Amino acid sequence: MINRRTMVGAAACLAGVGMIGRRAATATEPGDAIAARFAELEARSGGRLGVCVLDSSNGRMIGHRLDERFPMCSTFKVLAAGLVLARVDRKQESLDRRVSYTKSDLVTYSPATETRVEGGMTIAELCEAAITLSDNTAGNLLLGSFGGPAGLTAFARSLGDQTTRLDRIETELNEALPGDARDTTSPRTIAQDLRALALGDALTPSSRALLVAWMKANTTGGARIRAGVPSGWIVADKTGTGERGTANDIAVLWPPQRAPLIVTVYLTGATVSRDQQNRLIAAAGAEATAG
Numbered sequence: 001m002i003n004r005r006t007m008v009g010a011a012a013c014l015a016g017v018g019m020i021g022r023r024a025a026t027a028t029e030p031g032d033a034i035a036a037r038f039a040e041l042e043a044r045s046g047g048r049l050g051v052c053v054l055d056s057s058n059g060r061m062i063g064h065r066l067d068e069r070f071p072m073c074s075t076f077k078v079l080a081a082g083l084v085l086a087r088v089d090r091k092q093e094s095l096d097r098r099v100s101y102t103k104s105d106l107v108t109y110s111p112a113t114e115t116r117v118e119g120g121m122t123i124a125e126l127c128e129a130a131i132t133l134s135d136n137t138a139g140n141l142l143l144g145s146f147g148g149p150a151g152l153t154a155f156a157r158s159l160g161d162q163t164t165r166l167d168r169i170e171t172e173l174n175e176a177l178p179g180d181a182r183d184t185t186s187p188r189t190i191a192q193d194l195r196a197l198a199l200g201d202a203l204t205p206s207s208r209a210l211l212v213a214w215m216k217a218n219t220t221g222g223a224r225i226r227a228g229v230p231s232g233w234i235v236a237d238k239t240g241t242g243e244r245g246t247a248n249d250i251a252v253l254w255p256p257q258r259a260p261l262i263v264t265v266y267l268t269g270a271t272v273s274r275d276q277q278n279r280l281i282a283a284a285g286a287e288a289t290a291g
Contacts, residue, residue: 035062041283050070072173073248083146149169163186163189167182185266194264212252216234221251224281225282233254233256238250245277255289263284
């Protein structure tokens with residue numbers, strides 16, 4: 001496993017300069033110090049980087065560009081699965097309900113749904129495919145189960161989130177036009193949403209455990225936050241990838257014998273390669289969990 005120091009060093013290599021600082025992101029460190037290190041990573045990206053680190057033990061948040069809007073891309077699927085589970089909790093939906101669809105419903109990158117057209121998939125299977133594989137058709141079918149993008153935006157509002165909005169479906173929502181407020185969130189608000197869904201009481205204990213299990217089983221985030229997290233930490237995450245140098249990852253992290261952290265990283269407008277974008281996100285994760 002790539003460790004924290006490896007990823008911090010990789011970030012420095014992107015600029016061909018010395019390694020960035022490693023002082024711990026603890027409750028006693030001024031927020032502007034870690035924000036400055038996130039700003040260094042941003043400078044290497046050629047784009048705009050937003051990061052939030054939320055300590056679930058006290059609600060304290062530090063980061064960089066905490067309240068600026070960034071394209072959500074596939075990180076919306078956590079909210080979609082969360083809404084499905086909330087509807088299950090209210091007896092408005094069943095995880096066993098089978099959803100039928102046709103080949104015409106398939107969109108780009110649908111590794112699970114493209115193999116199941118004939119028999120359809122259950123709501124639970126669609127949630128799992130959307131989270132663990134980032135299956136885009138699965139995401140769209142989930143949206144269709146609760147009123148589309150407007151339904152997801154309303155769910156965000158019910159969580160106290162006045163920022164997040166979803167306006168389109170896959171794959172149009174990945175357009176990531178500069179200055180476009182459509183399909184965006186902020187690092188702070190999505191961190192608060194994730195705390196409510198994965199650690200709080202927005203869902204019943206059984207639904208909360210199911211969402212976390214799907215996120216722990218995610219297969220798309222190995223090169224992002226997971227790559228920068230210290231050995232022994234448990235990670236549950238969801239990535240997002242879009243046009244115009246856009247790459248994201250949001251995660252719940254369980255350190256040994258400490259309260260969980262939530263780390264959200266959003267990058268857009270990057271001019272470096274996708275591999276370098278991944279390494280920058282991993283380096284942000286390493287800084288967030290240093291110490």
